[in-house]
Amino acid sequence: MATASAAFVETHQPRLLEELLAFLRIPSISTLPEHAGDVRAAATFVADALRAAGMQNVEIIETAHHPLVYADWMHAPGKPTVLCYGHYDVQPPDPMELWQSPPFAPEIRDGNLYARGSADDKGQMYTHIKAIEAIMATAGTLPVNVKFLVEGEEEIGGKSVAAFVAANPEKLKADVALVSDTSMYAPGLPTLCVGLRGLVYTEVKVKGAARDLHSGIYGGAAPNPIFALIELLSQAKDAGGHIQIPGFYDDVDEPTAVELESWSSLPFNEAEFLAHEVGSTALTGESDRTVLERMWSRPTLEVHGIAGGFTGAGAKTVIPAEATAKVSFRLVPHQDPAKVAAAFDDFLQQRCPAGVTVELRVLSGSPAVVVNPDHPAIRVAANAFAESFGRQTVFDRSGGSIPIVGDFANHLGIPTVLMGFGLPDDGLHSPNEKFAVENYYKGIQTVAHFLELYGAAQPAETPHGEAS
Amino acid sequence: MATASAAFVETHQPRLLEELLAFLRIPSISTLPEHAGDVRAAATFVADALRAAGMQNVEIIETAHHPLVYADWMHAPGKPTVLCYGHYDVQPPDPMELWQSPPFAPEIRDGNLYARGSADDKGQMYTHIKAIEAIMATAGTLPVNVKFLVEGEEEIGGKSVAAFVAANPEKLKADVALVSDTSMYAPGLPTLCVGLRGLVYTEVKVKGAARDLHSGIYGGAAPNPIFALIELLSQAKDAGGHIQIPGFYDDVDEPTAVELESWSSLPFNEAEFLAHEVGSTALTGESDRTVLERMWSRPTLEVHGIAGGFTGAGAKTVIPAEATAKVSFRLVPHQDPAKVAAAFDDFLQQRCPAGVTVELRVLSGSPAVVVNPDHPAIRVAANAFAESFGRQTVFDRSGGSIPIVGDFANHLGIPTVLMGFGLPDDGLHSPNEKFAVENYYKGIQTVAHFLELYGAAQPAETPHGEAS
Numbered sequence: 001m002a003t004a005s006a007a008f009v010e011t012h013q014p015r016l017l018e019e020l021l022a023f024l025r026i027p028s029i030s031t032l033p034e035h036a037g038d039v040r041a042a043a044t045f046v047a048d049a050l051r052a053a054g055m056q057n058v059e060i061i062e063t064a065h066h067p068l069v070y071a072d073w074m075h076a077p078g079k080p081t082v083l084c085y086g087h088y089d090v091q092p093p094d095p096m097e098l099w100q101s102p103p104f105a106p107e108i109r110d111g112n113l114y115a116r117g118s119a120d121d122k123g124q125m126y127t128h129i130k131a132i133e134a135i136m137a138t139a140g141t142l143p144v145n146v147k148f149l150v151e152g153e154e155e156i157g158g159k160s161v162a163a164f165v166a167a168n169p170e171k172l173k174a175d176v177a178l179v180s181d182t183s184m185y186a187p188g189l190p191t192l193c194v195g196l197r198g199l200v201y202t203e204v205k206v207k208g209a210a211r212d213l214h215s216g217i218y219g220g221a222a223p224n225p226i227f228a229l230i231e232l233l234s235q236a237k238d239a240g241g242h243i244q245i246p247g248f249y250d251d252v253d254e255p256t257a258v259e260l261e262s263w264s265s266l267p268f269n270e271a272e273f274l275a276h277e278v279g280s281t282a283l284t285g286e287s288d289r290t291v292l293e294r295m296w297s298r299p300t301l302e303v304h305g306i307a308g309g310f311t312g313a314g315a316k317t318v319i320p321a322e323a324t325a326k327v328s329f330r331l332v333p334h335q336d337p338a339k340v341a342a343a344f345d346d347f348l349q350q351r352c353p354a355g356v357t358v359e360l361r362v363l364s365g366s367p368a369v370v371v372n373p374d375h376p377a378i379r380v381a382a383n384a385f386a387e388s389f390g391r392q393t394v395f396d397r398s399g400g401s402i403p404i405v406g407d408f409a410n411h412l413g414i415p416t417v418l419m420g421f422g423l424p425d426d427g428l429h430s431p432n433e434k435f436a437v438e439n440y441y442k443g444i445q446t447v448a449h450f451l452e453l454y455g456a457a458q459p460a461e462t463p464h465g466e467a468s
Numbered sequence: 469m470a471t472a473s474a475a476f477v478e479t480h481q482p483r484l485l486e487e488l489l490a491f492l493r494i495p496s497i498s499t500l501p502e503h504a505g506d507v508r509a510a511a512t513f514v515a516d517a518l519r520a521a522g523m524q525n526v527e528i529i530e531t532a533h534h535p536l537v538y539a540d541w542m543h544a545p546g547k548p549t550v551l552c553y554g555h556y557d558v559q560p561p562d563p564m565e566l567w568q569s570p571p572f573a574p575e576i577r578d579g580n581l582y583a584r585g586s587a588d589d590k591g592q593m594y595t596h597i598k599a600i601e602a603i604m605a606t607a608g609t610l611p612v613n614v615k616f617l618v619e620g621e622e623e624i625g626g627k628s629v630a631a632f633v634a635a636n637p638e639k640l641k642a643d644v645a646l647v648s649d650t651s652m653y654a655p656g657l658p659t660l661c662v663g664l665r666g667l668v669y670t671e672v673k674v675k676g677a678a679r680d681l682h683s684g685i686y687g688g689a690a691p692n693p694i695f696a697l698i699e700l701l702s703q704a705k706d707a708g709g710h711i712q713i714p715g716f717y718d719d720v721d722e723p724t725a726v727e728l729e730s731w732s733s734l735p736f737n738e739a740e741f742l743a744h745e746v747g748s749t750a751l752t753g754e755s756d757r758t759v760l761e762r763m764w765s766r767p768t769l770e771v772h773g774i775a776g777g778f779t780g781a782g783a784k785t786v787i788p789a790e791a792t793a794k795v796s797f798r799l800v801p802h803q804d805p806a807k808v809a810a811a812f813d814d815f816l817q818q819r820c821p822a823g824v825t826v827e828l829r830v831l832s833g834s835p836a837v838v839v840n841p842d843h844p845a846i847r848v849a850a851n852a853f854a855e856s857f858g859r860q861t862v863f864d865r866s867g868g869s870i871p872i873v874g875d876f877a878n879h880l881g882i883p884t885v886l887m888g889f890g891l892p893d894d895g896l897h898s899p900n901e902k903f904a905v906e907n908y909y910k911g912i913q914t915v916a917h918f919l920e921l922y923g924a925a926q927p928a929e930t931p932h933g934e935a936s
Contacts, residue, residue, distance in 0.1 A: 031782035091784055098679065156782050183685075197684065201783045210747025211566065212898040215770045216665065216868025217651075219798050220709070220762035221751045226771040226793075227705065234702035237695070239821070241688070279678025282823035283689045294688035302683045303694040304786050305777035310794060314499035314624050315669045315831050316559055317796060318772050318897050325694075326778060328785060330687050353707070355750035363783050400684025429786050430680040 004138035005448040009441055016130055020440065023122050024106045024115040030066055030089035030156045039152050042088040043067045046150050049129050054136035055148060063160035066152030074145045079455050081145035083174035085404055086125025086181065087154035090117035091429045098431035111437050118435035119426040124180040124443065125150060127421065131447035143455025147174055157364030158403050165407045176377035177408045180443065182420030185396050186267060190385035192378060193418035195296065195397030196405055198331030198368040200340050203361045204229065204348065205324045213319040223355030226308040226323040232348055232358065233325060236301055241285035243301050245347045248340065253333040255297045263292045266394065277425055296397035300330040330399060337365030366403030371415050380457055381417040384450035388442060419450065472606035473916040477909055484598055488908065491590050492574045492583040498534055498557035498624045507620050510556040511535045514618050517597050522604035523616060531628035534620030542613045547923050549613040551642035553872055554593025554649065555622035558585035559897045566899035579905050586903035587894040592648035592911065593618060595889065599915035611923025615642055625669065625832030626871050633875045644845035645876045648911065650866050650888030654735060658853035660846060661886035663764065663865030664873060666799030666836040668808050671829045672697065672816065673792045681787040691823030694776040694791040700816055700826065701793060704769055709753035711769050713815045716808065721801040723765045731760045734862065745893055764865035768798040798867060805833030834871030839883050848925055849885040852918035856910060887918065
């Protein structure tokens, strides 16, 4: 690609990389209260970077929890407006001992940048800011109007940004949103994601006796909350991976025949996926569904964490007073988060063993989203991506959840271009998370190219409400 | 009771209490490596106390782990020898936040001494040492020969003392062992325990993918070790409390009809037990067995702890690489610990879900023990206990395990008098563990009285090998 902005990126690679490394050194872990100061420092970093790139009206907006960063540049009359969204917060790095280099001391090995947040989402979000800088530096202006909304609570449910979007449709008015928080289907293969699963995240707590009991004396008669929790959760999914909560599958929407067919033509090799991505001996789940269906278009129940009783080294013969588990559901189109949470609560209450109580706390809930691949902005994005990488763009879905996409559809009436530069083995939420350095540079070029093509092709009259 | 030793205890109550408080201030938590120094300090405390009481040949014996304390006084020719056993180590105090006063800052409230180890077993073991002191101080000699063996690994499986007993039958030669590590059936009711369950303590580890995975991307297809662990353990016991491991009940010995009848005459009130001891709404376990059977003569499976994945505050959408649980079995007479452990391992391996591996580590194993209540030493102990408390002695069993009792039977050929001064609500292994101050004084008097009666009644020709 021979655009001026692309050439700018080539020329300034070392500095562009240095800046990202500085961003990644901030441990902006949104779920841990002791890192609140770091989360704020990351917000300030983003605001400064936006200002330096040429964006205007940069604001750090206070919320009930972590701040939002807003900016705009609205000097392209008659041109469409793109709302760039990303998040500057990251997942906790634990288990720490599995990191080859420290999670917040970025290190480059074999062309990859290893750090927590490198791919999810600091590195990807930063491509948007640097794309603005590249165009501004070379053209002195932008080809479209641009707004930025960057949040710090994406990894903990994104409550503040959801409330802000609902309350400020006029301020955020745009024609399309741009999010870079997904992965390319394979290295070098331009990929636009057109479907995301929703998420209901819960905490299940089982309480038994009023105090911890000596298992020798009371074992055999006293209720054991750990075992009750085990009994309850084991009943929620059968050996074939089918969720047993009454009504759970009622509203599940199946993908279209066309979409299923296109998935079957993707270069998916189960043995390789198992060995190189998952790293285990067998896959699990609904055996009557393909692996891509299980991950993209089927709802799930997962237990993310479980804790109770004595877990130190050695032996303690205790029957603990309580036990808890973190349980989530990935949702597919037409499943209602509130309805799923209520059905799970009913299930737990009805099957709760004698002698214990069970309590469900819903930490967050967001529905699935599907974007229409025929939307003009998506078509332009597909072209820009293809030209930048020299290969035809494919459309896939992701099993992950980006709740803001639903908020943009519902409150702003706009679709979202999910243009991600991650790779399937980036290890999001895992130790040794990485981002390919090449994809960082290519990402900046691709975003810039998308804005350029979109400005050239499109007046500000794109149809609204395409997302669902 | 008007013996001289009993009067000595009355007179010296404040000092006897002060000394025990000092002992309880030492956080001798044997399972936590960071407390190894405290465990050793407790051993030194015991050795000093034995010397001060008038015992001779006091030794701190090094082992592979925590030290043993030995002492003897062998100047009663023609009289029997009593081997006093106890342990100076304690369980971890967690959960700390539930303690009303700090676990290692003993506090007296309403006639109870609150501290970790107050009842299990520092306070009870200390009654033996102080009984020796009381007799020595008043009579200038002892009515029987006495040996002490005090260990620091009882709460973590007691491997060192077991090896020492097996290797030193001559040094430890005695006619009967005395252990105060059980409870009275009810306040004021003298109780000798004549049956103890055995214990197999294990750690189950399930491993899945090579690294933690993002549940959004892989959820539905990637194996989840937490769920696999839940599935496995949930199958090990049915809703009626029956253990499903093939062969598990094969060797289980039922109590005699006489014993069952005596249990049914004990003052047991299920509603009161539930409300005041267990503190829950219902009991669980084998519904076709009485509560006392479930706790005293039936084997159990309990999960003491479980850990895996993210358990901090908030949400993390991870599929962890592994999960572990601490699982124990209480055994009844004729069950073989090695056979039970092997059967559990087979069960886990055979039912292990696809995509994960399961690994069983056996941390300790000891068989159940039953003592014959007609043994002469037990009869003398019952009389001493009855005279000290002014009420007839009852015989019960305990669901707990004291593996050393089996070692004494096997290697020394002697029975054990299980003369405990705890109470059922002492909260062993729980927050707010307590020991009734009155029972501490009465315990010293009763142990002294037992030694006096045993010396008066018994030449050194008690039959051997009564325990089984």
